[in-house]
Amino acid sequence: MTDAAQPQYKGPQRVFSGMQPTNGLHLGNYLGALQKFVRLQDHYECIYCIVDLHAITTGPDPENLASRCREVAAAYIAAGVDPKRSTIFIQSAVREHNELTWIFNCVARMGWVERMTQFKDKAGKDAQRSSVGLFDYPVLQAADILLYKATHVPVGEDQKQHLELSRDIAQKFNNDHNAPNFFPLPEPLIQGPGARIMSLRDGSKKMSKSDPSDMTRINLTDDADAIMSKIKKATTDAHPVPESKDGLEGRAEVENLVGIFAAVTERSVEDVLTEFGGKGFGVFKPALAETLAAKLSPIAAEMRRLTADTASLDAILKDGAEKAAAVAQPIMAEVRDVVGLWRA
Ligand code: AQP
Secondary structure: OOOOOOOOOOOOOEEEEEEOOOOOOEHHHHHHHHHHHHHHOOOOEEEEEEOHHHHHHHOOOOOOHHHHHHHHHHHHHHHOOOOOOOEEEEHHHOOHHHHHHHHHHOOOOHHHHHOOHHHHHHHOOOHHHOOHHHHHHHHHHHHHHHOOOOOEEEOOHHHHHHHHHHHHHHHHHHHHOOOOOOOOOOEEEOOOOOOOOEOOOOOOOEOOOOOOOHHHOOEOOOOHHHHHHHHHHOOOOOOOOOOOHHHHOOOHHHHHHHHHHHHHHOOOHHHHHHHHOOOOHHHHHHHHHHHHHHHHHHHHHHHHHHHHOHHHHHHHHHHHHHHHHHHHHHHHHHHHHHHOOOOO
């Protein structure tokens, strides 16, 4: 895969992505991003970050932040990210993320950042009381990606707009500094059946860590009983599973459950409908819950094993931070030169 929009970019094809260590990861994070992280290792040099600087934009949590970071690192590894092949590290351990963010703050335009819908969603009605960090979140995200000159970014559908902003920032930086192709224009890797997993209770809202109700999401650490209970209580309607995709029209919650089944089993939606079309949810929901439990139980068990051995996990993260810094620091030095900052 190469970036058709920027064939002149000759740097390495590199993948970067990250997840916030806010609440525990859920099925949406897994299907939308983590599963792709694992597959991409076969094709690219991959750098996967745990973005603790992003996590503090919505409030401090000093007692739990480190353990939440370890939990996300454990989820990456348990899902199949191999720390020997890919770089896994904590964002704040590589200080250059902050420095490049400042430079990008001077490149990004207010109007661009004001258009970001995720800020509007997260800030809610009282944007004036939100942190400046929450507003600036997508600029930090652009710095995360471009600090490594990453060319490809696996994310869920909700991050599409932020990725477009990263491309705009890269393009404007290159133009402003008369340095065409200095930064690549990063390509989002969004396609696939798990790109947008919705709340189990409301098919118009995405499954989210910060939803106050735990019943809206399947956590990676949920056991089989919790999964069965959440899926059985998931919102559906009185009609059976439809026999074709047309029958999903106007049934967002049903479409979501069928989509989850397809994504987890790596089958097409049509295939799932061929098997379950015409059957009631009394048949479909237990089959879905069992499939999910079979997929997630080994990941949860491995996460428990990894988080119990803090020393080994911290050693992996230290090694990852060193590998990440070895890529980031020379790029940051180039950026300082291009911008004309003072050389010590
Ligand atoms: N519902 C989703 N469906 C598909 N992909 C999703 N992602 C998140 N929710 C879904 C993808 O998971 C990656 C990591 O997300 P993040 O931790 O950076 O934060 P987020 O996108 O804001 O995810 P959450 O779970 O909704 O967190 P909170 O509630 O803390 O804001 C991203 O690639 C994202 O696209």
